[in-house]
Amino acid sequence: xxxQDRIDLQDVAPAEVAELDLYQRREKIYxxxxxxxxxxxxxxTGWPLLLGYFLLxxxxxxxxxxxxxxxxxxxxxxxxxxxxxxxxxxxxxLLIIAAFGLFxxxxxxxxxxxxxxxxxxxxxxxxxWLEQKTEGSRNQRIKLDKAPWSLEKLVRKVAKHGxxxxxxxxxxxxxxxxxxxIKTLVPDLANLQASGxxxxxxxxxxxATYANAGWxxxxxCKYMCPYARFQSVMxxxxxxxxxxxxxxxxPRGSRKRSAKLEELNLGECIDCELCSQVCPTGIDIRNGxxxxxxxxxxxxxxxxxxxxxxxxxxxxIRYTSEHELQGGTTHWLRPRIIGYVVVxxxxxxxxxxxxxxRVPLELTAIRDRNQLYTTTDSGAIDNIYTLQLVNMHPxxxxxxxxxxxxxxxxxxxxxxxxxDGGEVRSITLRVRAEPETLDKPSTQxxxxxxxxxxxxxxxxxxxxxxxxx
Amino acid sequence: xxxxxxxWVIILTAVTxxxxxxxxxxxxxxxxxxxxxxxxxxxxxxxxxxxxLPAWWFYMFLITILFGxxxxxxxxxxxxxxxxxxxxxxxxxxxxxxxAEEKYRDMRDRYLALPVEEIAGDPKVRKMGMRLFGNNCAxxxxxxAKGAYGFPNLTDDDWIYGGDPATIKATLINGxxxxxxxxGDILGDQGVSESTEYLLALNGRDVDDxxxxxxxxxxxxxxxxxxxxxxxxxxxxxAPNLTNGIWLYGGTREQIAHTLRAGRNGVMPxxxxxxxxxxxxxxxxxxxxxxx
Numbered sequence: 210x211x212x213q214d215r216i217d218l219q220d221v222a223p224a225e226v227a228e229l230d231l232y233q234r235r236e237k238i239y240x241x242x243x244x245x246x247x248x249x250x251x252x253x254t255g256w257p258l259l260l261g262y263f264l265l266x267x268x269x270x271x272x273x274x275x276x277x278x279x280x281x282x283x284x285x286x287x288x289x290x291x292x293x294x295x296x297x298x299x300x301x302x303l304l305i306i307a308a309f310g311l312f313x314x315x316x317x318x319x320x321x322x323x324x325x326x327x328x329x330x331x332x333x334x335x336x337x338w339l340e341q342k343t344e345g346s347r348n349q350r351i352k353l354d355k356a357p358w359s360l361e362k363l364v365r366k367v368a369k370h371g372x373x374x375x376x377x378x379x380x381x382x383x384x385x386x387x388x389x390x391i392k393t394l395v396p397d398l399a400n401l402q403a404s405g406x407x408x409x410x411x412x413x414x415x416x417a418t419y420a421n422a423g424w425x426x427x428x429x430c431k432y433m434c435p436y437a438r439f440q441s442v443m444x445x446x447x448x449x450x451x452x453x454x455x456x457x458x459x460p461r462g463s464r465k466r467s468a469k470l471e472e473l474n475l476g477e478c479i480d481c482e483l484c485s486q487v488c489p490t491g492i493d494i495r496n497g498x499x500x501x502x503x504x505x506x507x508x509x510x511x512x513x514x515x516x517x518x519x520x521x522x523x524x525x526i527r528y529t530s531e532h533e534l535q536g537g538t539t540h541w542l543r544p545r546i547i548g549y550v551v552v553x554x555x556x557x558x559x560x561x562x563x564x565x566x567r568v569p570l571e572l573t574a575i576r577d578r579n580q581l582y583t584t585t586d587s588g589a590i591d592n593i594y595t596l597q598l599v600n601m602h603p604x605x606x607x608x609x610x611x612x613x614x615x616x617x618x619x620x621x622x623x624x625x626x627x628x629d630g631g632e633v634r635s636i637t638l639r640v641r642a643e644p645e646t647l648d649k650p651s652t653q654x655x656x657x658x659x660x661x662x663x664x665x666x667x668x669x670x671x672x673x674x675x676x677x678x
Numbered sequence: 679x680x681x682x683x684x685x686w687v688i689i690l691t692a693v694t695x696x697x698x699x700x701x702x703x704x705x706x707x708x709x710x711x712x713x714x715x716x717x718x719x720x721x722x723x724x725x726x727x728x729x730x731l732p733a734w735w736f737y738m739f740l741i742t743i744l745f746g747x748x749x750x751x752x753x754x755x756x757x758x759x760x761x762x763x764x765x766x767x768x769x770x771x772x773x774x775x776x777x778a779e780e781k782y783r784d785m786r787d788r789y790l791a792l793p794v795e796e797i798a799g800d801p802k803v804r805k806m807g808m809r810l811f812g813n814n815c816a817x818x819x820x821x822x823a824k825g826a827y828g829f830p831n832l833t834d835d836d837w838i839y840g841g842d843p844a845t846i847k848a849t850l851i852n853g854x855x856x857x858x859x860x861x862g863d864i865l866g867d868q869g870v871s872e873s874t875e876y877l878l879a880l881n882g883r884d885v886d887d888x889x890x891x892x893x894x895x896x897x898x899x900x901x902x903x904x905x906x907x908x909x910x911x912x913x914x915x916x917a918p919n920l921t922n923g924i925w926l927y928g929g930t931r932e933q934i935a936h937t938l939r940a941g942r943n944g945v946m947p948x949x950x951x952x953x954x955x956x957x958x959x960x961x962x963x964x965x966x967x968x969x970x
Contacts, residue, residue, distance in 0.1 A: 231706050233730035432732060579817040583826035586929035593820040595812075622822060635808065637822035 245510025266386035313549035320504035332422040343369040381414030484508035569601035574672040606660040684757030786956035794843035798967040807964020853948030860941030
């Protein structure tokens with residue numbers, strides 16, 4: 210046979226089809242410690258927030274805790290302001306403003322919330338630091354986990370989990386302290402006099418902190434957090450992202466430190482994989498923008514430290530935008546940003562105005578419904594009302610009740626009531642009107658309550674006056 | 679116990695739980711596509727990686743299924759099966775009511791030990807009484823207790839059966855049934871009209887004098903027995919005072935004539951079954967305080 214007639218043997222047996230589990234255990238991430246500019250920024254933004262969280266419940270204001278969410282009494286105290294359940298729309302509005310602000314920030318600077326201020330990141334960083342202190346550096350930890358159990362391993366693990374539980378307990382205790390005055394909570398706990406629910410919630414938040422920051426870590430960011438899922442929707446070509454500059458870095462490859470870059474056929478990336486080793490979500494940023502990236506800038510600091518050692522310019526991995534990576538410049542002031550800022554200013558303005566003009570008095574008039582009306586012997590018509598007067602002002606005042614809307618209508622009953630600060634009073638009274646003054650079976654009647662010593666403290670409520678058809 | 683609908687629910691629930699468990703396990707294994715990293719679908723040019731799901735999701739699903747099974751064993755849910763704990767909504771409600779009653783009974787019992795006159799001025803009693811009044815009495819007597827057509831004013835001095843604490847309490851406990859007879863047939867239209875004039879005269883209103891004197895004769899014959907010779911009433915019989923200008927059913931000629939003609943059978947319900955002794959005691963004190 211000639212060579213041209215030869216037919217090469219082909220293996221036609223089907224390839225072994227491997228079976229995969231739909232679910233896979235995650236690989237444990239061992240992060241490497243790195244220092245750098247952005248990690249210092251994180252300290253400066255993180256510490257004030259942490260101190261604020263832990264110290265705020267201990268602050269007092271006029272005899273009570275300055276920030277207290279008193280659920281049983283249905284009052285939220287924030288410094289000098291007291292919010293009643295009636296103020297709930299304000300709270301909702303405040304949360305909307307906060308969310309909108311977050312979206313505005315995301316459009317400009319990407320996921321800096323995630324990387325610097327999110328409690329998940331902050332507490333995970335604390336727990337990682339404790340892990341470093343008790344179990345050692347990255348390589349030491351990998352070795353320790355592989356090693357068989359020994360006294361040293363036991364001591365290190367106990368120290369780590371103990372310190373984690375301690376931080377978790379402090380966090381849980383402080384959190385409950387925002388709802389149950391912390392200055393009584395701590396002694397109550399010590400004397401075993403704290404209520405069952407307080408103990409339960411402290412235990413719950415301790416375990417939740419321990420589980421989230423000790424075990425779950427990036428699983429929260431990857432699978433549980435809603436912001437992580439929708440934040441990319443607010444990105445555009447000019448949003449700040451953490452990115453690897455492929456043009457500068459590729460082709461990657463290791464080289465002698467003394468080698469000159471211009472003479473090599475390589476990019477600036479020396480493939481040291483430090484960026485992957487420091488990443489808390491376990492990704493390789495050189496693969497491009499990924500949704501797991503929380504923008505913590507650890508890879509930036511890592512790469513910059515290597516660039517410094519190689520005496521290459523910094524910024525192979527840096528904060529940049531898609532636009533800039535493509536060769537343009539980042540447009541900071543674009544219509545979207547201007548729109549966000551304008552709307553935010555409007556919303557904050559409306560909120561501020563509402564807060565300033567908020568009157569801490571509420572009047573609600575409820576008309577008796579079983580007896581729609583009753584006729585007196587002289588032929589006048591009576592309607593019976595229950596007024597609820599809520600004095601949300603901290604001081605006691607004398608209030609005068611008056612009516613308007615029907616000529617000659619009179620109140621039968623007391624019109625002056627003194628209410629303590631924070632008191633809610635039910636007032637029953639009758640309104641009497643002559644049938645000639647009423648041309649419709651149902652006429653609008655307005656009630657007004659005014660504080661005698663503070664005319665700006667007034668509220669009104671609209672009701673109806675009924676007469677026979 | 680196992681009616682059709684009970685079986686229906688049991689079978690559907692069981693099949694669903696088994697089905698969910700099967701879905702969970704059946705989807706676990708899949709073939710590894712050699713070079714495929716994506717699912718193969720393309721939406722507007724966007725493709726989707728086929729990454730594995732976290733293992734802890736699998737355990738979470740498993741735990742929820744086990745929790746569901748455990749729950750259905752212990753609580754009702756499988757048709758008519760009452761659950762091993764025997765929990766019912768009614769029981770839970772009863773237990774809550776009992777707990778609440780226990781909590782407040784001590785407080786109310788302290789007042790029960792004291793006489794009505796003594797506690798009538800206590801602001802706490804007033805507040806409790808106002809709430810009890812609002813729930814039980816205001817529907818008829820008005821939120822301000824000043825009454826309405828057919829329902830007496832509890833804030834004035836005019837009491838049909840008596841305004842002392844013991845009588846008020848008896849009224850609350852046993853209720854009242856008014857028995858004003860219908861005089862229409864006996865008096866006739868003329869007699870009713872004359873009696874009305876006399877009654878109005880008793881109250882100092884402008885009347886036809888001739889009719890009123892005729893009415894006086896009718897009054898002495900028929901009315902004085904219950905309402906007294908001078909018309910000032912008889913609390914023992916529940917006959918109102920007809921001379922004080924307070925008319926339960928209205929003071930116009932037409933309304934008084936109607937009362938005479940048709941009679942009145944007003945009803946005050948008995949509250950002994952609805953309200954406990956301590957609540958009635960506080961309510962008595964409140965009502966008593968209104969007229970003081």
